[in-house]
Amino acid sequence: MRPITALVSLLLPATLLFGCTGSSSSQGASANDKTLVSTDFDEFRGWVSNADSSLSNRQAYSGRYSLTIGAGREYGMTFKYPLGELSATKPRTLNVQAWVRTEETTTPAQLVVEVLKPGTNERVFWKGIHLFGGSKPGKWTKLNTDLVMPDNIAFDHILGVYMWGNGAQKPVYLDDLQITSAD
Structure with a gap:
């Protein structure tokens, strides 16, 4: 029984960090599915942590984390x-759709969407x-906006998404992020 417990305790964190593909965090390249990013931050496919993790369980629109x-x-x-x-x-x-919670009337914080050339x-x-x-x-307030992409994007380009505090003094929370192709 101990080897199984040890295996589960090693594989569970790795699965949570690198391989979760449940319905709340799925990405796919099918012609019918126009969803590029969909997460409630309880799963993390495609997300990488910075040195100071921004994952929080203090506030969440759904699930446990934002x-x-x-x-x-x-x-x-x-x-x-x-x-x-x-x-x-x-x-x-x-x-781009998400739920946002701020602790002040205005904040300089932004959700950044970018496309980068690889390498x-x-x-x-x-x-x-x-x-x-x-x-x-x-x-919690719903964010819903459209972004027109330039003609020169290519399939090998990298879609990047992150929150930028931009000097925000109070916490800003983001949950249930979904990015779809509106075409």
């Missing part, structure tokens, strides 16, 4: 994945989406 920045934490966990592995067609417009990390596209739009302090 991402948080602000109050001294400048960057959140980062999603990086090749576009060609996320979509069977080149996306022209991305729809060089040269930016092909960069957009910071302000996270205070219409939010009430202490309440």
